[in-house]
Amino acid sequence: MIQAQRFKQILENSLFVWLGLTCILVIGGSNLLIPDWLQVLGRSHPLLLHFPIVLILMGLVFFWIPKLKPEIKEVGTYCLLIGSNFAGITVIAGLLLAQEDFEGADLDWHQWMGIATFVLSILIYFYREKQSALLKPLTIGLGAVIVLTGHLGANLTHGSDFLLAPFQSQEVKKVQLSEAVIFTDMVQPILEAKCLSCHKEGKIKGELRLDHLEGIKKGGESGPFIVPGDTKESLLTQRIHLPKEEKEHMPPKNKEQLTDEELEILTAWVLNGADFEKKVVDLEPENDLFIFASAKFDENKTYSFDAADPDLVEELNNFFRKINPLYPDSPALEVSYFGISAFDPESLKDLTKIKEQVVKINLNKMPLEGVDLSLFSKFPNLEEIQVNFAGLSNSQISDLSKIETLESLAISGNKITDEVIPDLKKLKNLKKLFAWKTDFSENGMTKLQTELVGVEIDFGFDESGLIYELNAPxxxxxxxxxxxxxxxxxxxxxxxxxxxxxxxxxxxxxxxxxxxxxxxxxxxxxxxxxxxxxxxxxxxxxxxxxxxKSGIKPSEIELLSEPNEKYAGKGAITLNDEVKSKPTHTTGEWLGFQENPADFIVKLADSRKPKQIVFSVLYNESAYIFPPTQVEIWVKKSGNWELAIKETPPQSEDIKIPRLEALLYDLPEGSYDEIRVRLTPISKLPKWHPGAGEKGWFFIDEVLLED
Structure with missing residues (x-):
């Protein structure tokens, strides 16, 4: 009994120790130098917080159970006392953890609610025997504060929508490739999923906020988050490529890591200028971001209306008018007219039979002078109409302005004047306007560009005195x-x-x-x-x-070393299956080597002797994929292996976009039926690379023999 009383006194006195330490950390914590062992205590905050939640709530339950035996009531007293001590320790750990570059309103509320939990639990414990009318309301308040503190903590750890996520719509927003924005639809979702939990309002670690553009552009206390085109100076690419064991690696090793594809997308975004508004379609098709987007987004727009009767469409097709699906199996139709002499304006009325399905009409160079175009306003899904060099007047543009769904309008080569500007402004969904060789004045052009906000307008160009760059072939x-x-x-x-x-x-x-x-x-x-x-x-x-060139097909390729299990393709078959992979190492069509060299034997199939051996390889410095540091090739003559080639290919000097390359080597003359190849991956990445010192990779997908 004496020992129990002594234990109780120690716990009661400890409450004031925790209360004093809490006051010190609240008042002067930012000016204190926290030793490493205390940082360990701070980081144990998520582990400790479960004890006070359970124990204090258990203790509060006993206040609401009437006429308990003293010995049973004492259990509740101990639950409250021990829980209050754990609350104090948890608060101190949380205050220590908050010194590690965390800030924000959510954190402040969580912190003060935690302190309130601790203080209220102390008050209730010491006044538990008092017959106060406030005691039970205080227990209700303490219970509510515990729940609120826990909720705020969950928001900090898992995100503000964590609790209600199961009730929220899980439907993924469908994005059309033509409308996809690189940052909004490719980069931002990665940042939200893997970075936002530590860099948002309420939890701004390292003074870096990623929940709005201003914060991303501003960067954090360690430097700029992104430097367009420079992966070495960008904090983003520096941290994501560090070894996972390093303290500054992001995301932290206890968080969900970026996938290989996400690493490549973020790196490629920085390399391509870290633009916040650029669309995917503005990239070259060979660009790695475009390749990723092509696999991620729908290339074709989807339509919800039913397809037209195929027999009716076939009936409407003739030698001067072609009607085709916008793309295979699409219900949307595209109509094109041909032959000026055969054009009959009355034939436009035929299209009303399929007005729901027509989304695009091409009437370029058709004689439309005086033709009533108002019937197109009855086409509910018409998105594009081309009437270039068709003799249109201002009044006919007024007819076209009634097409509420119109997104693209081409009126080049018509005598259209400034009078149509009010009509063009009525096209609320217009995105593109082509108006080459029209009669718009200089003021009219300026007015159009000013008033048609968000519309891409093409007036052509004035060639006089200017030199222009040719398009690429x-x-x-x-x-x-x-x-x-x-x-x-x-x-x-x-x-x-x-x-x-x-x-x-x-x-x-x-x-x-x-x-x-x-x-x-x-x-x-x-x-x-x-x-x-x-x-x-x-x-x-x-x-x-x-x-x-695939050339001579070997009878077999035998792997003497195994590729990494993550990038094992179809094994040795991958090297001579005549399937050329895209410049993306996650397609499953590459063999990736890191720990071991790519070591294999090529067995020749027939009497034709190859003159050259070609290795189809992938280089992607952002994903640690480099040229081999050494290429060794042997040929087997009379049962003995002879070294024919030993070379070091040129090494990468900076980070470039992922790309296909070919390593070509002339084979020696003579008779042999087997070739052995050994391609050694880079053992340590160079000093200029964000992952300097780490092991590199070598990727290969085809071995080709040319005669």
Missing amino acids: KLIYDDILFKDSTLLEIKHPIPTVDIRYTLDGSTPDSISSKSYSGPFSLKNTSRISAKAFAKGWIGSPEESILLF
Whole structure:
């Protein structure tokens, strides 16, 4: 009995110790130097907080049970006393944890509610025997404060919508590829899922807020969160590429980590300028962000209306009018007219039979002067109409302005004046307006650009005294991986330009590079680069593509070392399945090596002897994927292995977008039926890399033999 009383006194005295320490930390915590062992106590806050919640609530229950035996009531007293001590320790741990760069309104409320829990539990404990009318209301208040404190803590840890998340809609917002914004639809969801719990209002760790654009642009106490185009100076890419064991690695190792794809998206976003408004469709198709987006978002817009009767559509098709689905299996229809002499304005009325399904109409160069176009206002889903060089008047534009769903309008080559501006303003859903060679005045053009907010307007350009850059030529080929040869065609919208090209990956120039005269046959793996030149124009950007020849198919490839289990593809079959992967290492079509070199034997199938061996590889410095540091190739002659090649490929010097590359090596002459290859991944990333010192990767997807 004496020992129990002594234990009780110690616990009661401890309450005042915790209360004193709490006052010290509340008043002067920001000026204290917290030793490491106390930081450990602070970080145990999430573990400790469960004890006071359970014990105090259990103790409060005994206040509401009448006529308890003294010994049973004493259990409740001890629950309250021990719970109050744990509340004090938990408050102190929380105050210590809050010194580690946490701030915000939610944190402040959680902190003061926790202190209120501690103080109220002390008051109720010492006044438990008093016959006060306030005692039971205080127990109700303490219970409410505990619940509120716990709720605020859960918000800090899991997010403000954690509690009600099961009742909220789980429907994922469908985003069309043409409308997807890189930051809003690709980057921001990653930040919200993996970073926001520590960098938002209420929990602003490191003075960095990621819950609004201003905070992202401002950065934190350690530096700028993003430096457009610079992965070395951007805090984002620095931290996500650090080894998980390092203190500054983000997200912290006890949090859910970024996937490989998320790492690549964030890194590529920074490399591409960290733009907050740029759309995916503004990227080149080869850009890695565009590749990720193509897999993530729908390329085609979905429509909820029913498809038209196929027999009716077929009936409406004729030699001067074609009606086709907007894309395969789409209920939306596109209508195009051909042949000026055959055009009959009355035929437009036929389209009312499929007015619900028509979303696009092409009437370019049709003689529409005086034709009543008001019938199109009855088409409920019409999004685009092209009436370029069709002899339209201002009054006909007034008819078109009644199409409430119109998103794109092309009226180039018509004598349209400033009088139509009020009509064009009525098109509330308009996104694009093409008005080349119209009669808008300079003031009218300015007014349109000012008043049609959010509309992309194209007036063409005035060529006088200006030099413009040519568009890049287009490389046309059948397949990126060809068997024996493939036909390559290079096209440009201006037929008179001089197209120059190279086949070794070097940049073409207008003097020494070969001039394109027509389609030609490729018979070896080559990187084709082309540029367009013309007098009075700036040379075009370079267009480039790497095409692979599969050539001689080996009878078998035997792996002597196993790839990493995460990137094992289909095993050895991957290396000669003639399936060329995209420049994304998560597709499942690559073999990735990190701990071991890529070591394999290529067994030849027939009497044809290859002259060259080609390795199709992936480079992606942001994902630690580098060129091999050493390439060793042996050939087996008369049962003995002879070293034929030992080289070190050029190494990466900075972070670039993910890309396909080819390593080509000439094989020795002579008779042999097996080739052994050993490709060694980089053991330590260079000093300039955010992950300097970490092990690198080597990725390969095809081994090609060319004769």
